[in-house]
Amino acid sequence: MRLGVLDVGSNTVHFLVVDAHPGAAPLPAYSHKIELRLAELLEADGSIREDGVRQLVEMVSSSLRIAEDKGVEEVLPFATSAVREAANGEGVLKRVQDETGVELRVLSGGDEARLTFLAARRWYGWSSGRLLLLDIGGGSLEIACGLDEEPDTAVSLPLGAGRLTAAWLPGDPPAADRVRELRRHVRAEIARTVAEVSRLGPPDHVVGTSKTFKQLARITGAARESDGPLVPRKLPRSALEDWVPRLAAMSADQRVLLPGVSAGRARQLLAGALVAEAAMDLYRVDELDICPWALREGIILRRLDKLSG
The missing domain is CATH 3.30.420.150 (Exopolyphosphatase. Domain 2)
Structure with missing residues (x-):
């Protein structure tokens, strides 16, 4: 099946399209990303700045269009520490969902470590x-x-x-x-x-x-x-x-x-x-x-x- 992974990271927002099925290594088919650097686009109170939120919404929207064009069956959207720890993180998530329909899954730090460990274990x-x-x-x-x-x-x-x-x-x-x-x-x-x-x-x-x-x-x-x-x-x-x-x-x-x-x-x-x-x-x-x-x-x-x- 063809999956799309929407990774809202602290440095980069990356939409990766892969061809994958159980028992096989995921094969990258298409990549779309911007270096948004959300971890640095912060107000004094720790909130993500308006321009950062706007660019994030635009990136999510463009990723959805690419998913349709590339025949993606399922999109797996997630966000890490930049959104998780932002003072306005809940508001950012709501705005993304209201404007794009995408519900970003916010990973805990422990989740990040465990899932990355799984990838490394499978690789080696x-x-x-x-x-x-x-x-x-x-x-x-x-x-x-x-x-x-x-x-x-x-x-x-x-x-x-x-x-x-x-x-x-x-x-x-x-x-x-x-x-x-x-x-x-x-x-x-x-x-x-x-x-x-x-x-x-x-x-x-x-x-x-x-x-x-x-x-x-x-x-x-x-x-x-x-x-x-x-x-x-x-x-x-x-x-x-x-x-x-x-x-x-x-x-x-x-x-x-x-x-x-x-x-x-x-x-x-x-x-x-x-x-x-x-x-x-x-x-x-x-x-x-x-x-x-x-x-x-x-x-x-x-x-x-x-x-x-």
Whole structure:
């Protein structure tokens, strides 16, 4: 069957059309997205700005038109931390439904972690043993660990690259003292979760998902995205540690010149690197694999499981 996944994320609103059926990998058929960066389009009280809400409604409407044109049988619409934590989140959801008819399902942070973990588990299989997942989004960091398809622990922290950039790194490039303050903050937040994950035992396999991890891997020497999802990609902590001070000294315009770094995410890359470095250090991860599947694939796989159940 042909499914459409409407992902209202903190950085990007993405409508992905896939051909999928139980027991097979979802095959992407069409992609439509905009870098809306809802996590940064906030008023002083934490409400999403009117221009952000208007663009979101327009994107949902255009996605519905594409779904019809592409023969989509079912649309799976969901929203993550930007809408979940906005002061006017309920109002945003109501407006989207009133103007488009689409009822966005708001995922909790735990849901995000569990569904992303499911996608990673299906991609790598049981041979990975105890799997540790790290996912850096625009609004939050998800951490999950376990032996099965349902993780033994799933944690969400407000450490997304977009959120942190807007709140902590106003300069371009940011001031050194602000970078140090953010580094301390990130490490203190992640350190609170280490005991909960470590009690499960050391992981056999560590993976990172999300655009942030993909871009960090690319600038440290991983293969290009155009080489396809089956090419193994890794992020060594030693290489990342070398890059963090270099990223801190660069402006956004300079970061765009790095391989694989998009203009829309260049400002966020330093915050994402600080989160990735802290997580890998505190969890004692020397190297992780970049997983091509993430939350959207987890949503699709869970839906297919229900169809076949």
